[in-house]
Amino acid sequence: MVVTGQTHSNQASQFDLKGYLAVRQQQVETALDRAFPVVYPDKIYEAMRYSLFAGGKRLRPVLCLATCDLLGGTTDMAMPTACALEMIHTMSLIHDDLPAMDNDDYRRGKLTNHKVFGEAVAILAGDGLLAYAFEHIVEETKNVPSDRLIKVVSRLGRAVGAAGLVGGQVVDLDCEGKKDVSLDTLNFIHTHKTAALLEASVVSGGILAGGSDSDIQRLSRYAQAIGLAFQIVDDLLDITSTQEELGKSIGKDMNVEKATYPRLLGMEESRRQAEQLVESAKAEVAGFGEVAFPLMAIAEYITARKN
Amino acid sequence: MVVTGQTHSNQASQFDLKGYLAVRQQQVETALDRAFPVVYPDKIYEAMRYSLFAGGKRLRPVLCLATCDLLGGTTDMAMPTACALEMIHTMSLIHDDLPAMDNDDYRRGKLTNHKVFGEAVAILAGDGLLAYAFEHIVEETKNVPSDRLIKVVSRLGRAVGAAGLVGGQVVDLDCEGKKDVSLDTLNFIHTHKTAALLEASVVSGGILAGGSDSDIQRLSRYAQAIGLAFQIVDDLLDITSTQEELGKSIGKDMNVEKATYPRLLGMEESRRQAEQLVESAKAEVAGFGEVAFPLMAIAEYITARKN
Numbered sequence: 046m047v048v049t050g051q052t053h054s055n056q057a058s059q060f061d062l063k064g065y066l067a068v069r070q071q072q073v074e075t076a077l078d079r080a081f082p083v084v085y086p087d088k089i090y091e092a093m094r095y096s097l098f099a100g101g102k103r104l105r106p107v108l109c110l111a112t113c114d115l116l117g118g119t120t121d122m123a124m125p126t127a128c129a130l131e132m133i134h135t136m137s138l139i140h141d142d143l144p145a146m147d148n149d150d151y152r153r154g155k156l157t158n159h160k161v162f163g164e165a166v167a168i169l170a171g172d173g174l175l176a177y178a179f180e181h182i183v184e185e186t187k188n189v190p191s192d193r194l195i196k197v198v199s200r201l202g203r204a205v206g207a208a209g210l211v212g213g214q215v216v217d218l219d220c221e222g223k224k225d226v227s228l229d230t231l232n233f234i235h236t237h238k239t240a241a242l243l244e245a246s247v248v249s250g251g252i253l254a255g256g257s258d259s260d261i262q263r264l265s266r267y268a269q270a271i272g273l274a275f276q277i278v279d280d281l282l283d284i285t286s287t288q289e290e291l292g293k294s295i296g297k298d299m300n301v302e303k304a305t306y307p308r309l310l311g312m313e314e315s316r317r318q319a320e321q322l323v324e325s326a327k328a329e330v331a332g333f334g335e336v337a338f339p340l341m342a343i344a345e346y347i348t349a350r351k352n
Numbered sequence: 353m354v355v356t357g358q359t360h361s362n363q364a365s366q367f368d369l370k371g372y373l374a375v376r377q378q379q380v381e382t383a384l385d386r387a388f389p390v391v392y393p394d395k396i397y398e399a400m401r402y403s404l405f406a407g408g409k410r411l412r413p414v415l416c417l418a419t420c421d422l423l424g425g426t427t428d429m430a431m432p433t434a435c436a437l438e439m440i441h442t443m444s445l446i447h448d449d450l451p452a453m454d455n456d457d458y459r460r461g462k463l464t465n466h467k468v469f470g471e472a473v474a475i476l477a478g479d480g481l482l483a484y485a486f487e488h489i490v491e492e493t494k495n496v497p498s499d500r501l502i503k504v505v506s507r508l509g510r511a512v513g514a515a516g517l518v519g520g521q522v523v524d525l526d527c528e529g530k531k532d533v534s535l536d537t538l539n540f541i542h543t544h545k546t547a548a549l550l551e552a553s554v555v556s557g558g559i560l561a562g563g564s565d566s567d568i569q570r571l572s573r574y575a576q577a578i579g580l581a582f583q584i585v586d587d588l589l590d591i592t593s594t595q596e597e598l599g600k601s602i603g604k605d606m607n608v609e610k611a612t613y614p615r616l617l618g619m620e621e622s623r624r625q626a627e628q629l630v631e632s633a634k635a636e637v638a639g640f641g642e643v644a645f646p647l648m649a650i651a652e653y654i655t656a657r658k659n
Binding site: 146175192199215321328 | 354393395396399400419443447450452453470471472473475476478479480483484485486488490491498499501502503505506508509510512513514516517518521523526527539625636
């Protein structure tokens, strides 16, 4: 039987994403916990653990595990990189929350790292997480050729640095309070702040599994689409959610004159674009067949999520 | 003719270190400049470049190039790692100078990064340098097997993270203002804050050249000795230098009740220990013969330097 992309898309909607995520998230929790024993000087390990285990959904690790699986790799091959992605994501949250940056006291309903450990330790916890991410990949990954690890290190480095997260955050800070931010600039911010690490998550799983160049490119397009959709939905949620659901101050981005998609495009058009991006993401991976169901379901979840 | 370690030690003293450093430093400047073109968003690249080109002596890159050479490697094999070491070192200086940490307005006679670019950009410039260091090694190193690059990434990651620089800085901040800091704690601070990255510099050059385990261990002992000597001399210079020579406020460490070797051991004993460490460092590498002259001369330079 020839199964078309459309049929797969419908079947993917039936996929038990909740069950899949629960299993994957538990695997990630266990691996992260094992990766961070508390040793002297305890305070820095406690600070890193505080934010690592502050209730993240482990989306980036799960994406990495899912794409490694999709291209025939094992969970073991991808787990150290999956953990490293969460370390890098956590680093970016800790540093973004600092008084000199977004100055947030709460994240996911919990005090931010610097509110608990002080600014100095929070800065160092971020640095420690970032450095350890790279060490962890190359030290803990077994049964993967070194050539692939090198590529993963390169992708992750680029996704975090000035050509990725850091570059996006610099432009974001620059735009704060400005009323004339263009859609191009907003896209730059989010393709760098959010999409770059999501793309690295998706692509690194594929690289670890030994995917072909064309497979990797397909995964990259999937990731770029869900990355941008993710940010648009974040902007929409910031307006529509209750504080309780989101665990942070509502409408904060609207109040500080921050450039957002709803502000530039309106609510309706933003929602339409997010949905279109999710459809194109699903279309990219539908050709892989049933093994792509987790990725397709995750794409759908991004627009359906409530927080 | 059998050349003894003692004879080599004397010959090493005649070695033209000044000329050697001038050539190596120029090679590093050129490579670093090429590694950091200014692209959009310009501000972050300018901030990274500001501190990268603020007059550093390039000790870590030079050590890396020297040990790669010592074990038969080429300058090209080691240069990307040499540059990465300077990026990591610069990151640690930018973050250490922040108001939440040591709160320094000047370094090497120039305004610190956050005084010029603001705290947010300074934090991000550090993050960008750290991430790019790893990317640069794996992207730019040619003609070195991936297995060796993996080892270098691991060593550098450990040297920066909670088991290295970051861990040392946490304990250092914790000790500020305390009068009862033990010699063990002071040694922990400096083997982590200073010696760890010096060791990674020395060892990574050896790994890139394909050194044997016993060669690498020898280089590691050399590096640990000069690392600690370096810090003791730093403490001594803090007391004896004029502000003009050092480019930072003199006696600052004494004023804030900071634990230092002169405070714990006295000036004379500190000087004696630094000299002893330099002798043992030289003895470690004397067996390599003439090719070790740069390393031996660098060890001597550490106690002889005036800033």
